[in-house]
Amino acid sequence: MAIHAYSDDYLTSAQRILGDMLDFAVNTYDMDIDKFFEMFLVSDVSRQFETGNPTYVAGKTGCELVKEIIRDSGILMEDYPDEMYLDKSPEYWAGWALAYYQWYYGRTFSKIYRAVSMKEIRRMYEVYHEMDLVHFVERLDELWNICYPETNLKRIRNLSGLSQRELADLSGVSVRQIQLFEQRQRDINQTRAIDILKLSRVLGCKNEDLLEI
Incomplete structure:
Protein backbone atom coordinates (compact mmCIF):
# COMPACT_ATOMS: atom_id res chain seq x y z
CA MET A 1 0.00 0.00 0.00
CA TYR A 148 9.12 9.64 16.37
CA PRO A 149 9.93 6.40 18.25
CA GLU A 150 6.34 5.20 18.56
CA THR A 151 4.48 4.07 15.44
CA ASN A 152 0.96 5.29 14.76
CA LEU A 153 -0.31 1.71 15.06
CA LYS A 154 1.16 1.29 18.55
CA ARG A 155 -0.06 4.70 19.71
CA ILE A 156 -3.62 4.11 18.51
CA ARG A 157 -3.67 0.53 19.79
CA ASN A 158 -2.57 1.70 23.24
CA LEU A 159 -5.22 4.42 23.24
CA SER A 160 -7.83 1.76 22.42
CA GLY A 161 -6.73 -0.33 25.40
CA LEU A 162 -6.09 -3.42 23.27
CA SER A 163 -3.10 -5.72 23.57
CA GLN A 164 -1.36 -6.94 20.44
CA ARG A 165 -2.99 -10.34 20.90
CA GLU A 166 -6.47 -8.83 21.30
CA LEU A 167 -6.01 -6.69 18.19
CA ALA A 168 -4.85 -9.74 16.27
CA ASP A 169 -7.83 -11.84 17.36
CA LEU A 170 -10.34 -9.10 16.52
CA SER A 171 -8.80 -8.06 13.20
CA GLY A 172 -7.56 -11.34 11.77
CA VAL A 173 -4.10 -9.82 11.23
CA SER A 174 -1.47 -12.05 12.85
CA VAL A 175 0.09 -10.94 16.11
CA ARG A 176 3.53 -11.39 14.53
CA GLN A 177 2.58 -9.00 11.74
CA ILE A 178 1.41 -6.42 14.28
CA GLN A 179 4.64 -6.81 16.25
CA LEU A 180 6.72 -6.29 13.11
CA PHE A 181 4.78 -3.14 12.24
CA GLU A 182 5.18 -1.70 15.73
CA GLN A 183 8.90 -2.55 15.84
CA ARG A 184 9.37 -0.97 12.38
CA GLN A 185 10.78 -4.25 11.08
CA ARG A 186 8.05 -4.24 8.45
CA ASP A 187 6.82 -1.08 6.72
CA ILE A 188 3.10 -0.66 7.31
CA ASN A 189 2.97 1.74 4.35
CA GLN A 190 3.96 -1.14 2.07
CA THR A 191 1.55 -3.77 3.40
CA ARG A 192 -1.67 -5.00 1.80
CA ALA A 193 -4.57 -2.54 1.86
CA ILE A 194 -6.86 -5.25 3.28
CA ASP A 195 -4.68 -5.56 6.41
CA ILE A 196 -4.82 -1.80 6.99
CA LEU A 197 -8.59 -1.92 6.57
CA LYS A 198 -8.97 -4.77 9.07
CA LEU A 199 -6.85 -2.99 11.68
CA SER A 200 -8.51 0.39 11.22
CA ARG A 201 -12.01 -1.10 11.59
CA VAL A 202 -11.12 -2.64 14.94
CA LEU A 203 -9.30 0.47 16.15
CA GLY A 204 -12.05 2.83 14.97
CA CYS A 205 -9.73 5.04 12.95
CA LYS A 206 -9.15 5.98 9.33
CA ASN A 207 -6.86 3.83 7.19
CA GLU A 208 -4.42 6.69 6.74
CA ASP A 209 -4.15 7.20 10.51
CA LEU A 210 -2.12 3.99 10.68
CA LEU A 211 0.33 4.96 7.97
CA GLU A 212 3.68 6.50 8.84
CA ILE A 213 3.34 9.87 7.13
Whole structure:
Protein backbone atom coordinates (compact mmCIF):
# COMPACT_ATOMS: atom_id res chain seq x y z
CA MET A 1 0.00 0.00 0.00
CA ALA A 2 2.71 2.46 -1.01
CA ILE A 3 1.31 6.00 -1.01
CA HIS A 4 3.37 8.81 -2.49
CA ALA A 5 2.63 12.49 -2.01
CA TYR A 6 1.69 13.03 -5.67
CA SER A 7 2.13 11.53 -9.13
CA ASP A 8 5.69 10.63 -10.02
CA ASP A 9 5.12 12.51 -13.29
CA TYR A 10 6.01 15.65 -11.34
CA LEU A 11 8.84 14.25 -9.23
CA THR A 12 11.79 15.26 -11.42
CA SER A 13 10.60 18.85 -11.77
CA ALA A 14 9.70 19.03 -8.06
CA GLN A 15 13.22 17.98 -7.10
CA ARG A 16 14.78 20.52 -9.44
CA ILE A 17 12.51 23.34 -8.24
CA LEU A 18 13.10 22.69 -4.53
CA GLY A 19 16.82 22.45 -5.19
CA ASP A 20 16.84 25.73 -7.11
CA MET A 21 14.73 27.34 -4.37
CA LEU A 22 17.24 26.61 -1.61
CA ASP A 23 20.20 27.42 -3.84
CA PHE A 24 18.75 30.82 -4.76
CA ALA A 25 17.70 31.65 -1.19
CA VAL A 26 21.09 30.83 0.31
CA ASN A 27 23.53 31.78 -2.45
CA THR A 28 21.80 34.82 -3.96
CA TYR A 29 19.75 36.20 -1.06
CA ASP A 30 22.43 35.14 1.46
CA MET A 31 19.82 33.68 3.82
CA ASP A 32 20.48 31.10 6.53
CA ILE A 33 19.17 27.81 5.15
CA ASP A 34 17.18 26.89 8.28
CA LYS A 35 15.71 30.36 8.75
CA PHE A 36 14.59 30.41 5.13
CA PHE A 37 13.18 26.90 5.39
CA GLU A 38 11.17 27.95 8.44
CA MET A 39 9.73 30.79 6.33
CA PHE A 40 8.89 28.18 3.69
CA LEU A 41 7.11 26.03 6.30
CA VAL A 42 4.78 28.80 7.49
CA SER A 43 3.99 29.95 3.98
CA ASP A 44 1.29 28.45 1.80
CA VAL A 45 4.04 27.38 -0.61
CA SER A 46 5.03 24.38 1.52
CA ARG A 47 1.47 23.06 1.67
CA GLN A 48 0.96 23.50 -2.07
CA PHE A 49 4.28 21.82 -2.79
CA GLU A 50 3.89 18.81 -0.50
CA THR A 51 0.44 18.01 -1.90
CA GLY A 52 1.73 18.17 -5.48
CA ASN A 53 -0.09 21.24 -6.77
CA PRO A 54 1.15 21.28 -10.40
CA THR A 55 1.57 25.06 -10.30
CA TYR A 56 4.20 24.65 -7.59
CA VAL A 57 5.90 21.34 -8.43
CA ALA A 58 6.08 22.01 -12.16
CA GLY A 59 4.78 25.46 -13.11
CA LYS A 60 6.98 27.80 -11.07
CA THR A 61 10.74 28.14 -10.79
CA GLY A 62 12.68 27.88 -7.57
CA CYS A 63 13.47 31.60 -7.84
CA GLU A 64 9.77 32.43 -8.07
CA LEU A 65 9.08 30.36 -4.98
CA VAL A 66 11.74 32.22 -2.99
CA LYS A 67 10.20 35.56 -3.91
CA GLU A 68 6.69 34.33 -3.08
CA ILE A 69 7.86 33.08 0.32
CA ILE A 70 9.55 36.40 1.07
CA ARG A 71 6.38 38.28 0.11
CA ASP A 72 4.27 35.97 2.27
CA SER A 73 6.58 36.60 5.23
CA GLY A 74 6.12 40.37 5.00
CA ILE A 75 9.89 40.92 5.08
CA LEU A 76 11.20 43.69 2.83
CA MET A 77 14.24 42.50 0.88
CA GLU A 78 16.01 43.56 -2.27
CA ASP A 79 14.56 41.91 -5.38
CA TYR A 80 17.41 40.03 -7.04
CA PRO A 81 17.25 38.84 -10.68
CA ASP A 82 16.36 35.18 -11.10
CA GLU A 83 19.46 33.02 -11.27
CA MET A 84 19.70 29.23 -11.48
CA TYR A 85 23.27 28.02 -11.25
CA LEU A 86 24.76 25.44 -13.59
CA ASP A 87 27.09 24.18 -10.85
CA LYS A 88 24.84 22.44 -8.33
CA SER A 89 25.64 23.42 -4.75
CA PRO A 90 25.16 21.45 -1.53
CA GLU A 91 22.05 23.61 -0.98
CA TYR A 92 20.66 22.51 -4.35
CA TRP A 93 21.33 18.87 -3.51
CA ALA A 94 19.67 19.26 -0.08
CA GLY A 95 16.46 20.52 -1.70
CA TRP A 96 16.62 17.98 -4.53
CA ALA A 97 17.07 15.06 -2.10
CA LEU A 98 14.49 16.36 0.38
CA ALA A 99 11.87 16.69 -2.37
CA TYR A 100 12.36 13.02 -3.17
CA TYR A 101 12.03 11.95 0.48
CA GLN A 102 8.88 14.02 0.99
CA TRP A 103 7.33 12.62 -2.21
CA TYR A 104 8.32 9.05 -1.35
CA TYR A 105 6.48 8.96 1.99
CA GLY A 106 3.99 11.80 1.63
CA ARG A 107 5.18 13.18 4.97
CA THR A 108 4.81 16.87 5.67
CA PHE A 109 7.85 19.09 5.43
CA SER A 110 7.23 20.33 8.97
CA LYS A 111 7.35 16.81 10.46
CA ILE A 112 10.49 16.00 8.48
CA TYR A 113 12.10 19.25 9.66
CA ARG A 114 11.40 18.34 13.29
CA ALA A 115 13.43 15.19 12.75
CA VAL A 116 16.28 16.73 10.75
CA SER A 117 17.25 20.33 10.08
CA MET A 118 18.21 21.63 6.66
CA LYS A 119 21.74 22.27 7.92
CA GLU A 120 21.96 18.58 8.83
CA ILE A 121 20.73 17.57 5.39
CA ARG A 122 23.21 19.92 3.75
CA ARG A 123 26.03 18.33 5.77
CA MET A 124 25.03 14.96 4.29
CA TYR A 125 26.05 16.21 0.84
CA GLU A 126 29.68 15.10 1.11
CA VAL A 127 28.73 11.53 2.01
CA TYR A 128 25.54 10.95 0.03
CA HIS A 129 25.50 13.14 -3.09
CA GLU A 130 27.16 10.52 -5.30
CA MET A 131 25.21 7.59 -3.84
CA ASP A 132 21.85 6.22 -4.87
CA LEU A 133 19.10 8.21 -3.14
CA VAL A 134 17.99 5.07 -1.31
CA HIS A 135 20.91 5.56 1.08
CA PHE A 136 19.79 9.11 1.84
CA VAL A 137 16.25 7.85 2.44
CA GLU A 138 17.54 5.20 4.83
CA ARG A 139 19.52 7.78 6.80
CA LEU A 140 16.53 10.12 7.10
CA ASP A 141 14.44 7.15 8.18
CA GLU A 142 16.89 6.57 11.04
CA LEU A 143 16.54 10.19 12.16
CA TRP A 144 12.76 10.05 11.75
CA ASN A 145 12.53 6.97 13.97
CA ILE A 146 14.62 8.66 16.65
CA CYS A 147 12.33 11.70 16.60
CA TYR A 148 9.12 9.64 16.37
CA PRO A 149 9.93 6.40 18.25
CA GLU A 150 6.34 5.20 18.56
CA THR A 151 4.48 4.07 15.44
CA ASN A 152 0.96 5.29 14.76
CA LEU A 153 -0.31 1.71 15.06
CA LYS A 154 1.16 1.29 18.55
CA ARG A 155 -0.06 4.70 19.71
CA ILE A 156 -3.62 4.11 18.51
CA ARG A 157 -3.67 0.53 19.79
CA ASN A 158 -2.57 1.70 23.24
CA LEU A 159 -5.22 4.42 23.24
CA SER A 160 -7.83 1.76 22.42
CA GLY A 161 -6.73 -0.33 25.40
CA LEU A 162 -6.09 -3.42 23.27
CA SER A 163 -3.10 -5.72 23.57
CA GLN A 164 -1.36 -6.94 20.44
CA ARG A 165 -2.99 -10.34 20.90
CA GLU A 166 -6.47 -8.83 21.30
CA LEU A 167 -6.01 -6.69 18.19
CA ALA A 168 -4.85 -9.74 16.27
CA ASP A 169 -7.83 -11.84 17.36
CA LEU A 170 -10.34 -9.10 16.52
CA SER A 171 -8.80 -8.06 13.20
CA GLY A 172 -7.56 -11.34 11.77
CA VAL A 173 -4.10 -9.82 11.23
CA SER A 174 -1.47 -12.05 12.85
CA VAL A 175 0.09 -10.94 16.11
CA ARG A 176 3.53 -11.39 14.53
CA GLN A 177 2.58 -9.00 11.74
CA ILE A 178 1.41 -6.42 14.28
CA GLN A 179 4.64 -6.81 16.25
CA LEU A 180 6.72 -6.29 13.11
CA PHE A 181 4.78 -3.14 12.24
CA GLU A 182 5.18 -1.70 15.73
CA GLN A 183 8.90 -2.55 15.84
CA ARG A 184 9.37 -0.97 12.38
CA GLN A 185 10.78 -4.25 11.08
CA ARG A 186 8.05 -4.24 8.45
CA ASP A 187 6.82 -1.08 6.72
CA ILE A 188 3.10 -0.66 7.31
CA ASN A 189 2.97 1.74 4.35
CA GLN A 190 3.96 -1.14 2.07
CA THR A 191 1.55 -3.77 3.40
CA ARG A 192 -1.67 -5.00 1.80
CA ALA A 193 -4.57 -2.54 1.86
CA ILE A 194 -6.86 -5.25 3.28
CA ASP A 195 -4.68 -5.56 6.41
CA ILE A 196 -4.82 -1.80 6.99
CA LEU A 197 -8.59 -1.92 6.57
CA LYS A 198 -8.97 -4.77 9.07
CA LEU A 199 -6.85 -2.99 11.68
CA SER A 200 -8.51 0.39 11.22
CA ARG A 201 -12.01 -1.10 11.59
CA VAL A 202 -11.12 -2.64 14.94
CA LEU A 203 -9.30 0.47 16.15
CA GLY A 204 -12.05 2.83 14.97
CA CYS A 205 -9.73 5.04 12.95
CA LYS A 206 -9.15 5.98 9.33
CA ASN A 207 -6.86 3.83 7.19
CA GLU A 208 -4.42 6.69 6.74
CA ASP A 209 -4.15 7.20 10.51
CA LEU A 210 -2.12 3.99 10.68
CA LEU A 211 0.33 4.96 7.97
CA GLU A 212 3.68 6.50 8.84
CA ILE A 213 3.34 9.87 7.13
